[in-house]
Amino acid sequence: MKEFIDNFEQLELGTILLKPQLAKYTTYRVGGIADCMVFPKNVDALVKTCRLIKKYQLPYKVLGKGSNTLFSDRPYHGVIIKLDAFDEAVFYENKVRVGAGFPLIRLASLAAKHALTGLEFASGIPGTVGGAIFMNAGAYKSDMGYIVQSVKVLTPDFKVITLTNQELRFHYRTSFLQTHPKYICIEAILKLHKGKKSAIESVMRERRERRLETQPLEYPSAGSVFRNPKEDLPAGKIIEELGLKGFKKGGAQVSKKHANFIINKNHATASDIHDLILFVQKEVEEKYHITLKVEQEFVNWE
Ligand SMILES: Cc1cc2nc3c(=O)[nH]c(=O)nc-3n(C[C@H](O)[C@H](O)[C@H](O)COP(=O)(O)OP(=O)(O)OC[C@H]3O[C@@H](n4cnc5c(N)ncnc54)[C@H](O)[C@@H]3O)c2cc1C
Secondary structure: HHHHHHHHHHOOOOOEEEOOHHHOOOOOOOOOOOEEEEEOHHHHHHHHHHHHHOOOOOOOOEEEOOOOEEEEEOOEEEEEEEOOOOEEEEEEOOOEEOOOOHHHHHHHHHHOOOOEEHHHHHHHHHHHOHHHHOOOOOOEEEHHOEEEEEEEEOOOOOOOOEOOOOOOOEEEOOHHHHHOOEEEEEEEEEEEEEOOOHHHHHHHHHHHHHHHHHHHOOOOOEEEEEEEEEOOOHHHHHHHHHOOOOEEEEOEEEEOOOEEEEEEEOHHHHHHHHHHHHHHHHHHHHHHHHOOOEEEEEEOOO
């Protein structure tokens, strides 16, 4: 690790943080300490960073806003790559070319200002563009797959290539990036449509209000824990029917407002949240014979 850090600094590839607390970089506000976190300053620096990681055979993880990630409490002996410097959004025609580190909520607001429709669904999803493409994030019967035209990625053999929408194989909460986690999303071109600014803003306002009413946004969480087993069968409904709303493990609780959210109610550890997720999954399996699939990603658990 020391050689990697020395090289990263000598080559001036960007900012580096030593021993960052991952709890500060995830929306659950939990997670252990990583050996280091790097912020490559551009694509060339990202390529060099990845070459160094390969050279020294280090574990690594790309992290967006950490709004779909549950790190364990253990130290992470590897490199966390953050693409915060990839934060450009250029609007042209009905499209936007946007960096992987750009926050999705801000992008949705910008699109509305440009009177472009298509990103309204994203106005309450607190991730980055890269994380949203990885997850095929979505809501209100729409998702990234509907608007992504193409994505520039760094391949595991350090080539920068462009993948088309079809090649990205978007399906419900998954994409090519999820099945090929060694690819890193650098930027995307999203194709939107001309709309009426006031109408777009009004839809976004309405949905924001609905989220405030129905989701426990006052507590740290990572959104929906489980995928819906069927389109017309929300995971939250099953969990609620089991009477698990309000159920706690340590500082983690199944939200009383929305049963598919687990919240960090009171200084929860990652283990509290993990235990609660597995407990709910087991209860549903035993009582309903349905295996709920966890939507969030567990990192650094064994
Ligand atoms: C309050 C709340 C509400 C939410 N509502 C929704 C919702 O309505 N719909 C929905 O779909 N999700 C929702 N989410 C979940 C989450 O915001 C999304 O899944 C989001 O897309 C995750 O983005 P991120 O940048 O935070 O990803 P992270 O959690 O940082 O990362 C997720 C995965 O993506 C990978 N990744 C991140 N960036 C890149 C990149 N550049 N290249 C390659 N891989 C990358 C990471 O390695 C990781 O495997 C919600 C979360 C919260 C906290």
